[in-house]
Amino acid sequence: MFERFTKEARTAVVWAQEEARELRASRVGAEHLLLGTVFRDGCPPLARLGVMAEALRQVLRAAGPLGEEDAAALRSLGIDLDAVRDRAEHAFGAGALDWPDPDPAARRGRRRRAAEGAPKGHIPFAPAAKRALELSLREAQGLGHGFIAVPHLVLGLLGTGDPAVTSALRRLGTDEAAVRTELLVDLRRAA
Template sequence: MFERFTKEARTVVVLAQEEARMLNHSWIGSEHLLLGIASRAGAPGAATLERLGVTPAACRAAMVPASAGELDEQDAAALSAIGIDLDAVRDRAEEVFGPGALDHAATPEQSRGRWRKAAKGAPKGHIPFTPRAKKVLERSLREALARKDNFIGTQHVLLGILDPADHPTAALLARLGTDMEAVRAGLLAELEQAA
């Protein structure tokens, strides 16, 4: 399937991995692919994302907790509903790994240099795709076929990301003040205008 990816779409996948590293994530999810597309100014779909406020800096900020290491009451209640005591988890992590063990190393608002320093502790080597991200790549092929394109470009990857069942990406877009329907409509209008 990757042989059908355009150079730009392949670059987005590489950027997704780099962004996951900088965020100290040990996985590549659909949200990282979205961040990769947003980072490629001029790529199909990137202008739509920017117009809707989905910029690289905004994505990173929305992907990092507002106050490092702290979850809000809604998070604690959701975890409690499935039997997880957030305070007990935090206490145990600090007991084993030391005070502040759950604090995030850096935030996107910090300078690029400090952001890169935070990435030094990031995962090394291959970072695996989550099942969600794999489905995005599969859906991108289906989107290309549906549009009768013989290649998979960034626009197809973005369409593949816009699955209502992808709750983490839907939540990320909501934190950025938009939703999947607005992104899809904007992207389709962008593609129609370019044709």
């Protein structure tokens, strides 16, 4: 399937792996794949909707390893994650719970220091990310395209309904329907 990927789409997948590695994730998730698609403005329709790399990275960092469902479950037990974050920042300073470090220079240094703890080599794809890659092929075929570009990857991600992806888009002020519409407009223009 990867032979049909454009250079930009391949780069998005590579960056998704790098983001997962940097976060010490054991698998490349759909959220990492979404982040890979916006690296270096790889998807102009997302940029027009305000989904930019650094903003998305901050949203994913703020969500941390817990998704919206996890946060809701904790709230039902009386645990307020925002209150926990506030107390940690009061005790240890602003950004105490941030991972990865928002400073790019620190991030480069951290990559070197964390090498022994980071997954080495190929990081496997989580089921939602695998499904997104499969759906990107179907999206491309459905549009009559013999290639898979970054917009096809994003359409595939939307098709999974992954909560990390949908939550991130909503936190950035958009939703799946708006993203899909923008992507299809661009793909039809390009055809």
